[in-house]
Amino acid sequence: MPAVPAYLSGLRLSGRRVVVIGAGRVAERRLDRLLEAGAELIVIAPVATELIKQLADSGRLTWLQRGYLYGDLEGAWYALVATDDHDCNERVSTEAEQRRIFCVRSDDRQAATAWTPASAVTDGVQIGVLAGGDHGRSRRIRDELLRQLDL
CATH class of the missing domain: 3.30.160 (Double Stranded RNA Binding Domain)
Incomplete structure (x- = not known):
């Protein structure tokens, strides 16, 4: 049986909260487009790349320098999880599903509810x-x- 295709959509994220869990190279690659779309970006990770630190220092995004906690997706419209911790990614994905928030997962595309084109x-x-x-x-x-x- 063929896989069900994804529904391609243009998200209008201006002024809407987008939560990114993880602040490494994978997360970094997604930030430009999210910022261009006007998303209110919250990045959550204990450590971050230099670029993410600079974006936080300049006020273009908020970096919470800690690990993910249940409840971090409160008020989010969209979530992206890009950590190398499968258990963390699963917890974020579970919270997103409970809150009906589309969630991109860098580690498991089949467990994600959204893909980044x-x-x-x-x-x-x-x-x-x-x-x-x-x-x-x-x-x-x-x-x-x-x-x-x-x-």
Whole structure:
């Protein structure tokens, strides 16, 4: 039986709380687009990359320098969990499900309720590609689309 495809949607996050659990390279890659969308970003992690620290110092996001606690998703519209701790990721995912918050998981795409598409902007047009959760394939298709659009 084929997998049920994801419903591709454009989230309007301006002024809405988005919680990111984890502050490493994977989380860092997602922040630009979330900030561009105007999300009110809360990043929760005991340690962070230099870029995330700089974004927090400049007031572009809030960094809570600690581990995840149940209740951290209160008031969130969207969550992204990107830690190397499977148990933590599972707890975040469970809270998100209870609160009916879509949650991206970097460790287990099948346990996630949302996927981040491979995306780009060209000439004011946003494109997003989902390839059934296969991020490498999504990136390759996105890059080919960009090559075609730039002709």
